[in-house]
Amino acid sequence: MESADANSEVENDAEMKLLRDKFRLSAISITESQAKQNGMEVSKVVVTCIADLAFKYTERVAKDLHLFAQHANRKSVNMEDVILCGHRNEHLSGLLRTVSNDLKARDPQSERKRKKETKKNEK
Amino acid sequence: MMEEVTFECDLIHSILKRFWTLRALERENFEANDAPDSELGVGTSKKNRTTSANGNALKLTCELLRVFITEAVQRAAAIAEAEGASQIEPTHLEIILPQLLLDF
Numbered sequence: 001m002e003s004a005d006a007n008s009e010v011e012n013d014a015e016m017k018l019l020r021d022k023f024r025l026s027a028i029s030i031t032e033s034q035a036k037q038n039g040m041e042v043s044k045v046v047v048t049c050i051a052d053l054a055f056k057y058t059e060r061v062a063k064d065l066h067l068f069a070q071h072a073n074r075k076s077v078n079m080e081d082v083i084l085c086g087h088r089n090e091h092l093s094g095l096l097r098t099v100s101n102d103l104k105a106r107d108p109q110s111e112r113k114r115k116k117e118t119k120k121n122e123k
Numbered sequence: 124m125m126e127e128v129t130f131e132c133d134l135i136h137s138i139l140k141r142f143w144t145l146r147a148l149e150r151e152n153f154e155a156n157d158a159p160d161s162e163l164g165v166g167t168s169k170k171n172r173t174t175s176a177n178g179n180a181l182k183l184t185c186e187l188l189r190v191f192i193t194e195a196v197q198r199a200a201a202i203a204e205a206e207g208a209s210q211i212e213p214t215h216l217e218i219i220l221p222q223l224l225l226d227f
Contacts, residue, residue, distance in 0.1 A: 009145050016145070019138045026130050030189060033128040034196035040203055041210035042196070049216060050195050057191055057227060058135075061184065062142035066174045077176035082183040089226040092190065099186050103179045 010059065020055055027051035061085055079103065130185040136176065139184070143174045191227055198223060 010016055031050050035042035068081040079100040086092035176184070196211070198219035203211045 030128045030192045038200035040200045046216050062139050077180045079180050
């Protein structure tokens, strides 16, 4: 597959290739585990395709997270940015919000910092 | 007891950092060629400070990526099952791909 110029640095980066291979292994593991849970076999082609797709999706998520944080005049990405990544699907954003609330509940120390930020972000 | 297989935070963190670093470098090169103006230079260097992510955001991102894969498999599995197949094939994935990409 031909890649646009903007992606050539990413494609040619040695460190990224290593990370991508590790990512693929994890993605394959998750895919096979999910197929099992659904009581299905999954063809090797499909497993590879999903792993590749997931990595490309990760690049998009990286770009979006950066843009969202930058838009909020922050250098550091927080959970609200990740939740925004799910804005195209209600179930997804709901799920992300639920998980983020669980994480917040488990980590009361960061809750203080977060209170300031949520007040700023609330419309 | 079902063990949930997921991405390791450290791996995802390394990947995100690498993407952010590479993009910051790209922007530096692009803007260096495009803007000889010193005022613009100050502005762009602010924007070029590499992004970082807090711990919870990373965990949530791992979950997001895991869900992406889970949805792909579950949706394709549903198609395969409806066809009476016992294995998820490329055609099943093809069918669910457009909506998957619209949803994520």
